[in-house]
Amino acid sequence: MTLTSAAPVRGLDPIEFDRLRAEVAEFVSGEGERWADRIEATGEVPEQLWTELRDRGFLALAAPVSHGGRGLSFPQWMDLMELFSRSHGSLRMIVHVVNGTWRAMDAFATEEQRRRFVLPSIAGALKVAFTLTEPAAGSGADIRSTVTRDGDHYLLTGTKHMITFGVRCDYWLVTARLAGSSGHEGTVALMVPRDAEGVTVEDTSDTLGVTGTDHARLTFDRAPVPVANRLGEEGQGLAVALGGFLTPSRISVAMSCVGLAVRAQELALDYARGRTTFGKPLTSRQAIGFMLAENEAEIEAARQLVKHAARQWEDGDPAAPKLSSMAKLIAVDMLGRVTDRALQVHGGSGYWKSSPIERVYRDARAQRFEEGTNEAQKSIVLRELLGRAEGVR
Incomplete structure (x- = not known):
């Protein structure tokens, strides 16, 4: 077949x-x-x-x-x-x-x-671990990891960090560039075996939240990678990383913000209904009720933007990259506000690890960095906005 x-x-x-x-x-x-x-x-x-x-x-x-x-x-x-x-x-x-x-x-x-x-x-x-982010560069055209051609192999040199599943994976999907190239030109995407020579793997899994997901810092010192493990052509490395993975992944992360916010809202509502002060449940207190109402409205607004971005990406809309950044930006800000209110509803009891909202609150903070910070998303949206404005003139 x-x-x-x-x-x-x-x-x-x-x-x-x-x-x-x-x-x-x-x-x-x-x-x-x-x-x-x-x-x-x-x-x-x-x-x-x-x-x-x-x-x-x-x-x-x-x-x-x-x-x-x-x-x-x-x-x-x-x-x-x-x-x-x-x-x-x-x-x-x-x-x-x-x-x-x-x-x-x-x-x-x-x-x-x-x-x-x-x-x-x-x-x-x-x-397979997606391997793009570097400690001394952004996650895009300024990547510094390099390869040089040596017969039927590339020799890979550089450092990657915050690589999810970078310790327990079988392959790293690494984005690097041909030595001497700049920008998108000369970038390559390589499937690097976990047991490749010249690779140092440091486990950096001790994080605030998302407990247990192994993260790694990877150092490549002229690590040999078969040319046959290159995805696409030379010059298409960032196309593999950005178009093939990051655009739909940002939409997925945005929806994960919605899902975690829903869980925070469920916990806050259950607690407010069950907690009694001065003979009345917390839900009878207007301040608490307004928090829950604001949460519900913001969750639904973010959900609909994420769904719109998902439909447009599947339909091949050229605006999908911008929409994915918009969805991630809006959803992650929403999640921060919702989880903060949800913790506030719980009062001091929510600060203890015995309370489920404590874990949700910690996990929520990680979303601000996953697949690019809010500042990175704003830069993408602004670039598209300015490009559209220039095109109208």
Whole structure:
């Protein structure tokens, strides 16, 4: 059978999708919470969680049926991402990353590369870590990691950090540039084996929130990478990273903000209904009620922007990159306000680790950095805005 790059899909029929959505919701509120307790108690994500998510088919939801996936449309996948995001941050991170990295690879893969990397990743047989961010540069055209050609290998030199699953992965999907190049010109995307020579891996998993998701700092010292592991052509490295992964991933992160905000709102509402002061529940206090009302309005507004961005990306709208940054910017700011109000509703009791809102509050802060800071998103939106204005003149 000849494999080709995945074509856009329109997803499951509504009845089948409703069944799947109910299955995910049941898992998140039941087994997902038990996994959350275990992760928080141990500080680690056990391999058994990866196995369970794979066996349930949750790591292949967004991939097309032709590639062994469930064939969800992107808006359907975002509906499920909202549900997964109500669970532990590390659980959400696993399904988010695995259901996204295949896109970056698939769009540029040869048939052989699709067999070696894409299909095993979708099947859960390979873990691939997306590797772009550097400690001394932004996450774009100013990357400094370089490669030089040496026969049928590239020699990779540089440093990457804050790499999710960078410790336990099988391959790093690394974006670097040909030595001497600048800007987008000369960038390359390489599948670097985890056991490659000349690589130092430092575990940097001790984070404020999203406990247990291993993060790594990677140092490459003339690490040899086969030219056959290059995705696309020389000069297409950032196209692999930005178009193939970051645009839909930013939409996904925006929806994860919505899902976590919904969880914070649920916890705040339950607490306010059950907590009594001076003989009345907190929900009878106007100050508390207004907080909950503001939360509800902001969550729905962000949800609708994210859904719009998801539809436009699937339809190939050229404005999708701008919309993805807008959605991520709005959703992450919303999440900060909602979780802050939710913690305030709990009063002092919410500050203790025995309270579920405490974990949600910590996990929420990580979203400000994932797939680019708010400042990075504003720069993207401004660039598009100015470009449109110049085009009108």
